[in-house]
Amino acid sequence: MPWWTGLPLLLGLAAIQAIQLPRLQRYNGMLRPALRWGLAGLLAAGFRAFDNHGLGLTLTALAALAGFTLLVLLESWQDHKPQRSAAAAAASPEWSELAQAPIGPSGTLIELQAPDWITLDSAATKVLGDVAMLDARSCIVGAAARIDNIELKVSVAPGRRWLAWPMAAWRGVVLYDRADGKLYRLRSWQLYGWHAGEAWLSRSEEQPPLALSHVLGQDQRDE
Incomplete structure (x- = not known):
């Protein structure tokens, strides 16, 4: 098998992590290790494709630096981005639902007349x-x-x-x-x-x- 066989799968996992589909958020604990080990495996396969040549080591090191940097940035962005859980999404309506919701009766302003003793x-x-x-x-x-x-x-x-x-x-x-x-x-x-x-x-x-x-x-x- 060619060394880049796992590349589409790796890109697919990265896309899933970036999109953050609510139904897949519960698998975050599995997707992150899969991305890390998948990147490491892809780098090892790419290095072996050069038959342990010195140029292959240099390119693999550069690819590892770039790949793990992007992976760390992706995980950091995920950790600091406000997330909306599936339960919260079900409990609170979207803005489009609120915009189309019927308007309720207006509040009544009560003005009290001060007592005249x-x-x-x-x-x-x-x-x-x-x-x-x-x-x-x-x-x-x-x-x-x-x-x-x-x-x-x-x-x-x-x-x-x-x-x-x-x-x-x-x-x-x-x-x-x-x-x-x-x-x-x-x-x-x-x-x-x-x-x-x-x-x-x-x-x-x-x-x-x-x-x-x-x-x-x-x-x-x-x-």
Whole structure:
């Protein structure tokens, strides 16, 4: 057999390594030794083709220097090139898939209306209508809804369905639903604002505000 018989196979292995097909990446541990030993075998076969002549030794040494230099550069490029494994490729779509994917609904921008605190006094009760002050820490809504241990300040939601009072010493917030006649006392929460007639509450400046429906569900899960 001629000495260059293994050259096509060697070039094919080098092409596989350079292309880096995802389905063949698991064979990298076998392909690299095959390239190294294949190059060494090809050099030995080329040297023997010169019948141990001095020119053959010189050409083989030059070929070995060039071949192993290219092999080292190829392996170094592979090691430093960001690779995308088959699992990652299956999990994350290609840019062409993202470009053809349908566009989802746009996000909703929520703008909260800051609470307007009204001091409960004789003038304010005339404006609010069904809210009357009883003493320094209590008021009454309508005929029977008594709110105790509060600061005499009230905020009315847009639509006037909800009323909010700070707890005494601002330790929390009291919310009253006029439509259902329900009262909610939430310690450590403060009224941050109103949106779509619903109260949004916050515990600190570092945390984003949450809707009342979410806060009530969270408190029920904590219980």
